[in-house]
């Protein structure tokens with residue numbers, strides 16, 4: 001074992017960590033079962049937009065940490081798929097409009113809860129100060145996202161018929177791009193982290209990322225399920241995180 005897991009075993013161990021994925025968070029489970037109110041859907045879409053918006057910045061931070069040219073070439077594609085015209089970010093803005101928000105609402109980030117922002121910023125800051133291979137490892141939670149994107153595409157038209165089906169394009173796009181992104185990221189991680197000590201580090205990194213995703217939903221649950229947004233108990237606090 002001191003020599004580390006084989007690539008196959010290592011990948012299996014990483015995939016086993018799926019049980020902590022935000023798929024199993026009660027807020028996400030409520031969304032998946034079709035029981036979200038319109039306000040909860042709006043809250044999720046507006047808060048998640050900050051994640052979407054940060055992802056390409058995070059990918060540029062990875063590139064700024066000097067991966068070899070062949071990896072830079074591939075990694076820059078991730079940035080492009082998100083920020084190009086009619087790319088993933090535009091698709092998420094369309095989703096926002098379909099759930100009753102304006103693009104300006106999303107781009108102002110006025111509904112982003114502080115706890116959600118702190119969690120996402122922690123991810124971005126991690127990639128700014130870590131080696132590029134470590135940061136690539138932190139993207140691996142995306143291996144588990146494919147199931148979620150597919151589930152939303154399959155079930156939302158029935159569960160949430162008030163959302164225009166064309167606005168689900170974001171999930172279609174990610175279903176197309178995520179498998180390619182995952183193969184590249186996993187290839188880097190499996191090759192680079194090739195001793196037990198290094199592999200143990202990757203388990204910690206992936207757990208950190210799972211914590212980021214779970215924590216985002218904790219704060220949304222507090223605000224949109226339990227109605228305890230920041231300063232909720234303070235009279236005249238004039239809180240601006242709530243969506244009417």
Ligand SMILES: O=C(O)c1cc(C(=O)O)c2c(n1)C(=O)C(=O)c1cc(C(=O)O)[nH]c1-2
Nearest residue numbers: 055138139140141142143145148149174213
């Ligand atoms: O809807 C989801 O549950 C989900 C999760 C994740 C993830 O696990 O980080 C990503 C995405 N979606 C996603 O759409 C996306 O573009 C993405 C990029 C990354 C990353 O860390 O580089 N994660 C995710």
